[in-house]
Amino acid sequence: MEERTLITLYLEMIVNMESVREFRDRKVFLTSKIEGGNANNFKKYPGDIYSFMPQRDSGENYSSQAYYFKFQIENLLNDLTHITVTAIAEYDDTWKGWQYSIHPTLWIFSPNNQKFPERIHSDRVRTTPQSMSINLILQPFEKIIITNMLTPPYSQLLEEIELLASHYPTLLKLTQIGQSPMGNPLYSIKVNPNATHTNQVKILVGGSPQSNEFGDLAVIFILQEFLNKGTDYWDEFNSRFTLECILFQNSDGMVLGTNMVNSKGENTFFSYFADFHLMPEENKVVWEHIQKEPPDIYLEMHSFFQDNKTLRPYIYPMELLPEKDRQKTYQKIAKSLINLCNGMKESIHKNQPYFQDTLCYRLMERYHTLSFQFKLHSGMSISESKKTAWEVFHNIVRLIKAI
Numbered sequence: 087m088e089e090r091t092l093i094t095l096y097l098e099m100i101v102n103m104e105s106v107r108e109f110r111d112r113k114v115f116l117t118s119k120i121e122g123g124n125a126n127n128f129k130k131y132p133g134d135i136y137s138f139m140p141q142r143d144s145g146e147n148y149s150s151q152a153y154y155f156k157f158q159i160e161n162l163l164n165d166l167t168h169i170t171v172t173a174i175a176e177y178d179d180t181w182k183g184w185q186y187s188i189h190p191t192l193w194i195f196s197p198n199n200q201k202f203p204e205r206i207h208s209d210r211v212r213t214t215p216q217s218m219s220i221n222l223i224l225q226p227f228e229k230i231i232i233t234n235m236l237t238p239p240y241s242q243l244l245e246e247i248e249l250l251a252s253h254y255p256t257l258l259k260l261t262q263i264g265q266s267p268m269g270n271p272l273y274s275i276k277v278n279p280n281a282t283h284t285n286q287v288k289i290l291v292g293g294s295p296q297s298n299e300f301g302d303l304a305v306i307f308i309l310q311e312f313l314n315k316g317t318d319y320w321d322e323f324n325s326r327f328t329l330e331c332i333l334f335q336n337s338d339g340m341v342l343g344t345n346m347v348n349s350k351g352e353n354t355f356f357s358y359f360a361d362f363h364l365m366p367e368e369n370k371v372v373w374e375h376i377q378k379e380p381p382d383i384y385l386e387m388h389s390f391f392q393d394n395k396t397l398r399p400y401i402y403p404m405e406l407l408p409e410k411d412r413q414k415t416y417q418k419i420a421k422s423l424i425n426l427c428n429g430m431k432e433s434i435h436k437n438q439p440y441f442q443d444t445l446c447y448r449l450m451e452r453y454h455t456l457s458f459q460f461k462l463h464s465g466m467s468i469s470e471s472k473k474t475a476w477e478v479f480h481n482i483v484r485l486i487k488a489i
C-alpha cells in the first residue's frame with residue numbers, strides 16, 4: 087500500500103508541475119522540458135529577474151541532494167541580454183534549503199553538445215539559505231543549459247559509449263543487458279570480451295544509480311583513460327585482469343531528472359534487497375547480469391555537490407569477507423583510497439540500514455567481492471575528475487598486482 091501511495095504522489099507531482107515547466111516572454115525562453123530537466127514554477131519579476139523552484143526528489147529523505155536543478159534558457163533577441171535567474175528552495179527541517187551548497191559550482195552545457203560543459207564563475211552566483219541567484223549574459227540567440235550537477239544527458243553518454251565501441255570493435259563489446267520500466271536500456275561494456283577468464287581477476291566498474299551524480303560519466307572517464315594507454319598497457323592488463331563496465335543503473339532517473347528514484351518512485355540505490363522479487367526492475371536487470379560472472383572487485387563511482395563534502399571512498403564491512411587474504415587485500419586498497427583523499431572516508435558497518443541494501447554490500451556479502459564506492463565532487467574541473475577517477479581505478483589495479 088505504502089509503495090502505491092508513493093507512486094501516486096510522485097505521478098501527481100509530475101502532472102501538476104507540467105504546466106509551469108516553461109516560460110516565455112519577448113526576451114527569453116526558459117524550459118525544463120529537456121532530457122533530465124528539473125525546474126518548476128518559472129516566474130517573471132520586474133527588472134529582468136526570473137525565478138524557478140527545483141523539483142524535489144521523492145527519494146530525498148535519504149539524500150541532501152534535493153535541490154539539484156537543470157533547465158534550458160534561450161535568448162530570443164539578436165542582442166546581448168543580461169538577466170538574473172533565481173532558484174528558490176522550499177525550506178524545511180529536513181532539507182534546510184541550500185545550506186549544504188552555499189558556494190555551489192554551476193555548470194553550463196550546450197544543448198546540442200557542441201561545446202564542453204563549463205563552470206559558471208562564482209562571481210555570477212549569489213546564495214542565501216533559500217535562494218540562489220545566477221547572473222547571466224547571453225549572446226544573441228544563445229541557448230544554454232544550466233545545472234548545479236555535472237550530469238550530461240543519458241542520450242549523450244549513450245552516444246559516447248556507442249562511439250567508443252565502434253572505434254574499438256575487437257577490444258570492446260557493448261551489450262544491452264536489459265531495460266528500465268520506461269524502456270531505457272542499461273548497458274555493459276566488456277574489455278577484451280574473448281579472453282579466457284581462468285585465473286584472471288574480474289574487475290567491474292559501475293556508475294551510481296543516483297542519476298544526478300556523475301557516476302556514469304566517471305566510468306566513461308576511466309574507460310577513456312584505459313583506452314588512451316595503448317596496446318602495451320592493454321596486453322599487460324589483459325594477462326591478469328578482465329574489465330567490465332555497467333552503465334545507466336537508473337536510466338529512467340537520468341531521463342526524468344530525478345536523483346534517488348526511478349520512474350516508479352522506487353529508491354534504486356538502497357533497494358538491493360535480500361529478496362530478489364522485491365527489487366526494482368533495474369536492480370533485477372543488474373543483479374541477474376552480474377550473477378552470471380560475479381566480479382572479484384566492484385568499484386562504483388559517485389559524486390557530491392555539497393560544500394561540506396570532499397572526495398572520499400565508502401568502505402564496506404570487512405566481516406563480510408570470510409577469507410583472510412581477501413580481507414588483507416581489501417584493507418590495502420581501502421588504505422590507498424583513503425590516502426588519495428587525505429584521510430577522508432565513510433565506513434559502512436554490518437547491517438547498516440539502507441547501506442546493507444546497496445549493490446556494493448550485497449556483492450560483498452554474497453560473492454565476497456571487494457566492493458568500494460568512490461565519491462568525486464562536481465566542483466572539480468573535468469580534467470581533475472578524469473585524473474582522480476583514473477587514479478582510483480589504477481590504485482586498485484596496482485595493489486591487486488602487488489599481492
Ligand SMILES: [Zn+2]
Nearest residue numbers: 294296388389
Ligand atoms: Zn552517491
